[in-house]
Amino acid sequence: MRTLRLGPLGITTHRRTLAVGLVLLAALAAVAIFALTSGQSNVTVADALRAAVGIPVGAPADFIVGHVRAPRALTAILVGAMLGLSGAVLQSLTRNPLASPDFIGISAGAGTGAVLTIWLIGATSLWVTAAGAITGALLTAGLILALSWRRGVVPLRLILAGIAMGFVAQAATQYALTRMDVHDAGNALGWLVGAVTGRTWTHVTVAAAMLAVLLPLILWHARSLRTMEMGDDAARALGIPVASARGVLAVAAVVLAAGAVAVTGPIGFIALVSPALALRLTRSAGVTLIPSALMGALLLLTADQVAQLMPSTLQFPVGIFTAAVGAPYLLWLVWRASRGGPS
Amino acid sequence: MTRLQTQGAVIGYGGPPIVRGVDVAIPDGRITAIVGPNGCGKSTLLRALVRLLNPSEGTVTLDGEDIHRVPTREVARRIGLLPQAPLAPAGITVKELVARGRTPHQKVLRPWTAADETAVMSALHSTALTDIQDSVVDELSGGQRQRAWIAMTLAQDTPLMLLDEPTTFLDIAHQYEVLDLLHRLNERQGRTIVMVVHDLHQAARYAHHLIAMHEGTVAAAGAPAEVLTAELVRDVFSLEARVLADPVTGTPVIVPAAPPGGIHTQPSR
Numbered sequence: 047m048r049t050l051r052l053g054p055l056g057i058t059t060h061r062r063t064l065a066v067g068l069v070l071l072a073a074l075a076a077v078a079i080f081a082l083t084s085g086q087s088n089v090t091v092a093d094a095l096r097a098a099v100g101i102p103v104g105a106p107a108d109f110i111v112g113h114v115r116a117p118r119a120l121t122a123i124l125v126g127a128m129l130g131l132s133g134a135v136l137q138s139l140t141r142n143p144l145a146s147p148d149f150i151g152i153s154a155g156a157g158t159g160a161v162l163t164i165w166l167i168g169a170t171s172l173w174v175t176a177a178g179a180i181t182g183a184l185l186t187a188g189l190i191l192a193l194s195w196r197r198g199v200v201p202l203r204l205i206l207a208g209i210a211m212g213f214v215a216q217a218a219t220q221y222a223l224t225r226m227d228v229h230d231a232g233n234a235l236g237w238l239v240g241a242v243t244g245r246t247w248t249h250v251t252v253a254a255a256m257l258a259v260l261l262p263l264i265l266w267h268a269r270s271l272r273t274m275e276m277g278d279d280a281a282r283a284l285g286i287p288v289a290s291a292r293g294v295l296a297v298a299a300v301v302l303a304a305g306a307v308a309v310t311g312p313i314g315f316i317a318l319v320s321p322a323l324a325l326r327l328t329r330s331a332g333v334t335l336i337p338s339a340l341m342g343a344l345l346l347l348t349a350d351q352v353a354q355l356m357p358s359t360l361q362f363p364v365g366i367f368t369a370a371v372g373a374p375y376l377l378w379l380v381w382r383a384s385r386g387g388p389s
Numbered sequence: 390m391t392r393l394q395t396q397g398a399v400i401g402y403g404g405p406p407i408v409r410g411v412d413v414a415i416p417d418g419r420i421t422a423i424v425g426p427n428g429c430g431k432s433t434l435l436r437a438l439v440r441l442l443n444p445s446e447g448t449v450t451l452d453g454e455d456i457h458r459v460p461t462r463e464v465a466r467r468i469g470l471l472p473q474a475p476l477a478p479a480g481i482t483v484k485e486l487v488a489r490g491r492t493p494h495q496k497v498l499r500p501w502t503a504a505d506e507t508a509v510m511s512a513l514h515s516t517a518l519t520d521i522q523d524s525v526v527d528e529l530s531g532g533q534r535q536r537a538w539i540a541m542t543l544a545q546d547t548p549l550m551l552l553d554e555p556t557t558f559l560d561i562a563h564q565y566e567v568l569d570l571l572h573r574l575n576e577r578q579g580r581t582i583v584m585v586v587h588d589l590h591q592a593a594r595y596a597h598h599l600i601a602m603h604e605g606t607v608a609a610a611g612a613p614a615e616v617l618t619a620e621l622v623r624d625v626f627s628l629e630a631r632v633l634a635d636p637v638t639g640t641p642v643i644v645p646a647a648p649p650g651g652i653h654t655q656p657s658r
Contacts, residue, residue: 056500279472285465285493331481
C-alpha cells in the first residue's frame with residue numbers, strides 16, 4: 047500500500063496499481079510523441095511539442111502538427127480514456143465483463159441520437175450532435191433497463207436486452223440514413239465507421255470538457271463502486287447509498303460513451319477490453335478506474351498509429367482495427383465462460 | 390437495556406407483508422438468535438433491523454431514534470451486517486476484504502489511517518486470520534472464508550453485529566468454529582450479536598436470547614431454557630419432539646419423536 051498526500055488530502059493505493067499507472071502513462075507519452083513526430087513530414091520532438099501547444103515553429107510543423115496530428119492524437123487519447131472508463135464502470139456495476147457500452151447497445155443508441163439530430167434539425171455543430179448522442183444513449187439505456195427489470199437488474203437479461211436494443215438502434219440509424227440528404231448521409235456514414243482522422247480542436251474540446259466533468263464525478267464514487275461489487279446488501283450495510291450511487295455512476299458511464307461516439311463515431315472493443323487488461327495488469331480486486339482509462343487511451347492511440355503505418359492502399363479507420371483486435375478477446379471470453387471457468 | 394428494537398413493524402417486499410407487526414427488543418451485550426421455519430420472516434426482520442428494508446407500518450428504532458432518520462453511513466458505524474450471500478471480488482486477499490469493513494469510517498480523498506490499520510489488524514487477530522491475511526479469499530476453505538467475512542464486519546467496529554445465517558453451507562466443525570468465535574467476540578468485546586440460525590440446538594446453546602418466529606409474527610421470545618419447549622417446537626415447526634438438556638452445557642436440545650411405527654434401524658422402545 048502507498049499513500050499519495052497533498053496536505054490533509056490523500057489517496058491510498060496499491061504499489062502495483064501505482065506502478066502500472068505510471069508505466070501506462072509513460073507508454074502513452076511515448077506513443078503520443080511518436081504520433082506527433084512521424085508521418086509524411088518529419089518534425090523534431092522539440093518542434094512537435096511546441097507546435098502541439100500552439101507555439102509557432104514555422105511551416106510545415108505549425109499546420110501538420112498543430113492542426114492535424116495534435117488534435118488527432120489528443121482525440122484518440124481522450125476518447126480512448128472515455129471508453130475505458132465507461133466500460134470499467136458499466137462492467138463493475140453489472141458485475142459482468144461483457145457489459146461494455148458498445149456491446150449492450152449504448153453506443154448504437156448514441157449513434158442513432160446523433161444521426162437523428164443531423165437529419166431532423168440539420169445540426170452542424172459538434173456540441174449539438176453530442177447532445178443528440180447523449181439523449182439517444184440515455185433513452186436507450188433507460189429502455190434496456192426497463193426491458194431487463196425484474197425486481198432489480200439481472201445482468202444476463204440486461205446484456206440480452208442491450209444487444210437487442212443495439213439492433214433496434216442500428217435499424218433506426220439505417221432508416222434515417224436512407225431518408226437523409228445524400229450529402230449529409232455520406233458524412234454521417236463516414237462518421238459511423240468510427241475514426242479519429244480529420245478531428246479538430248473542437249473535437250478535442252468536446253471530449254476534454256466531458257471528461258473534465260465526468261472523471262471527477264466517477265472518481266468521487268469510486269469507493270461506492272468497489273463496495274457495490276460485494277453485493278447490494280453488503281454495500282448498504284457498509285454505509286453506501288446504493289441506489290443514488292448506482293444512478294449517478296450509470297448515467298456518467300452512459301454519457302461518457304455517448305460523448306465518445308459523438309466525437310469519433312462508434313469505436314468498438316476499447317471499452318470492452320481496457321478494463322479487463324487493466325485488471326490483469328494491476329491484479330486489483332475489483333474495478334480499477336484510472337488504469338482502465340489510461341489503458342483505453344493507450345489502446346486507441348496505438349491502434350490509430352498502427353492503422354496509419356499500413357500502406358496507404360490498406361489504410362482503414364481505427365474502428366475496424368479495434369474490432370479486429372477485440373473480437374478474438376470476445377471469443378476467448380465466450381470460450382472460457384463455456385468451459386465454466388471464472389468470469 | 391436495548392439500543393435496537395421494533396415497534397409493530399410490518400415488513401415486506403411490496404406484496405403481502407412477510408413480517409406482520411412485530412415488537413422485538415435486542416438486549417445489549419448479548420447474543421440473540423432468531424429462529425423459525427423457512428419463510429417465517431426471520432431474514433426479513435434482520436434486514437429491517439439494519440435498515441435494508443423499510444417497514445410499511447411501525448418503526449425500527451436505533452438508540453431511540455427512527456432508524457430511517459439516521460443517515461446510511463451513521464447506521465453503518467453502529468450496526469454491522471454479514472449478509473447471507475456476500476460476493477468476494479475476484480482475487481481479493483483476506484486483508485483487503487477485511488479492510489473493506491472500514492468503508493463507513495473513510496472519506497473521499499482521505500488516506501488510510503493508523504486507526505484503520507489497527508482495526509483491521511485486530512479483526513484479523515480476533516478471527517485467527519493473521520497468518521493467512523495475504524491469501525486469496527476464493528482459495529480459502531468455507532470456514533476460513535466465513536471467518537474472513539466476520540472479520541470484515543468486525544473491522545467495521547460497530548457495537549452491534551447482525552449475521553444472516555452465518556453457519557449455513559458450512560460443515561459441522563466449521564459451524565461450531567464460527568459460533569465459538571461469535572461467543573468469544575461477545576464475551577471479550579461485549580459486542581451485541583444478532584444471528585439468524587436454522588439449528589435450534591446451536592441457537593439454544595449459544596444465544597442468551599431467543600426470538601422464535603412463526604408466519605411473520607413472534608411466537609415466543611426470551612431465554613432459550615424458557616422459550617424452547619415441546620409445545621413451541623410443535624406450534625412453530627410442526628414437529629413432535631422432546632426437549633432434553635444438553636449433557637455438556639445444560640441448554641435445551643430438541644430430539645424429534647419417532648415416526649409412527651418407529652425407525653427401522655432402531656430397536657423399538
